[in-house]
Amino acid sequence: MQIPGFKSLEEVEQAFGVKIPDSEREKLQEVIEKHPMFIPDYYARLIDWSDPNDPIKNIIFPSLDELDVSGSYDTSGEKENTVLTGLQHKYKETALLLVTNRCAGYCRHCFRKRLVGIPTNETLKLFDRAVEYIKEHPEITNVLISGGDPLVLPTDVIEYFLSELSKIPHLKFIRFGSRVPVFYPMRIYEDTKLLEVFSKYSTPERRVYLVTHFNHPNEVTKEARKAVDSLIRAGVPVSNQTVLLKGVNDTPEVLATLMKEITSAGVIPYYVFQCRPVSRVKTHFQVPLKEGYWIVEGAKRMLDGHAKRFKYIMSHNTGKIEIVGVMGDEIFLKYHQAKNSENVGKFFRMKLTPNAGWLDDLEPVEEEVCAT
Numbered sequence: 001m002q003i004p005g006f007k008s009l010e011e012v013e014q015a016f017g018v019k020i021p022d023s024e025r026e027k028l029q030e031v032i033e034k035h036p037m038f039i040p041d042y043y044a045r046l047i048d049w050s051d052p053n054d055p056i057k058n059i060i061f062p063s064l065d066e067l068d069v070s071g072s073y074d075t076s077g078e079k080e081n082t083v084l085t086g087l088q089h090k091y092k093e094t095a096l097l098l099v100t101n102r103c104a105g106y107c108r109h110c111f112r113k114r115l116v117g118i119p120t121n122e123t124l125k126l127f128d129r130a131v132e133y134i135k136e137h138p139e140i141t142n143v144l145i146s147g148g149d150p151l152v153l154p155t156d157v158i159e160y161f162l163s164e165l166s167k168i169p170h171l172k173f174i175r176f177g178s179r180v181p182v183f184y185p186m187r188i189y190e191d192t193k194l195l196e197v198f199s200k201y202s203t204p205e206r207r208v209y210l211v212t213h214f215n216h217p218n219e220v221t222k223e224a225r226k227a228v229d230s231l232i233r234a235g236v237p238v239s240n241q242t243v244l245l246k247g248v249n250d251t252p253e254v255l256a257t258l259m260k261e262i263t264s265a266g267v268i269p270y271y272v273f274q275c276r277p278v279s280r281v282k283t284h285f286q287v288p289l290k291e292g293y294w295i296v297e298g299a300k301r302m303l304d305g306h307a308k309r310f311k312y313i314m315s316h317n318t319g320k321i322e323i324v325g326v327m328g329d330e331i332f333l334k335y336h337q338a339k340n341s342e343n344v345g346k347f348f349r350m351k352l353t354p355n356a357g358w359l360d361d362l363e364p365v366e367e368e369v370c371a372t
Helices: 009-016 022-034 055-060 127-135 155-165 192-201 222-233 252-264 289-300
Strands: 082-084 094-098 142-146 173-177 207-212 238-244 268-274 311-316 319-327 330-338 347-351
Touching: 009 022, 082 127, 094 127, 127 155, 155 192, 192 222, 222 238, 238 252, 238 289, 252 268, 252 289, 268 289, 289 311, 289 319, 289 330, 311 330
Parallel strands: 094 142, 142 173, 173 207, 207 238, 238 268, 268 311
Antiparallel strands: 311 319, 319 330, 330 347
16 A cells, blocks of 8 residues: 655655755764654644644654664563564463554654564564464464554455454454554545455454554544544444653643543543653653653543543553552552563552653662552
């Protein structure tokens, strides 16, 4: 599928009358050579190019901050959980398929910068072998199809995925992780075949879900709403994972507005993720945990029950850790999901250092509280 958009600085300059200073151009080009740029035409037109702090621009346009390589390219231990090329099995109930390295647009905060948009040996090569693995593991109740973005693949390929996975009796549901409703929503509502495929395989017996990724209220356009509505009418519930991002949604007001807007569109708030300490992302986007907690809680105070169903989560290599509370210089945490299933529900506290942005930045307290 060919998505109209911009791959170079020169294309952006010509289309929007932008002038990139010569002092920045060479360094930005260095960033793009390492991690490619692609801005869908539709999404580029949501940007106020005259505003250097435009939040949509911050999400999609390269930054000199990406020259800072502090952090890690695999913060959640994905490689160690890979059982077949492109198939991860970290949590016993869930199989994760990385079916492509392409996306409809390249987020600058992507936690898979190591593989998205560049040649990789981490994406799925043998789908049928992955299906066999899932068949052999009855503890797997759901499959998450991700990447990259699976909805950039041809509709016939998506149908094949669904047809084969739907033959596995112990699968209770199938998920797609996709930012297409945000980056290129017309791919959904203009493709009647895609909607027919979703409708065929999303049934009362085994539902197909789509997990998308709205980060800012400006992304919730009439086109995005139409895409979400089309999915819902095809029987596909839509939920949302937001990443807390410096310079994008790091105020209670913006975060609360985002949750109100997506809820009004029929999207279920699912997670607000603490930005991972990814190389070329950490210093650019990560908000300290102490600040992040109060941003999230400030947003929740402005929201009704439906709009604040999300959990504030760190997706650590040991599991998904909910950030439950802050009191003084201590932070209270709970394993919402865990690689070691015995840790699910484990509650604990750590000493909160001022600039800590991740579990590994925290310090132990003298007396740890653990309860299951």
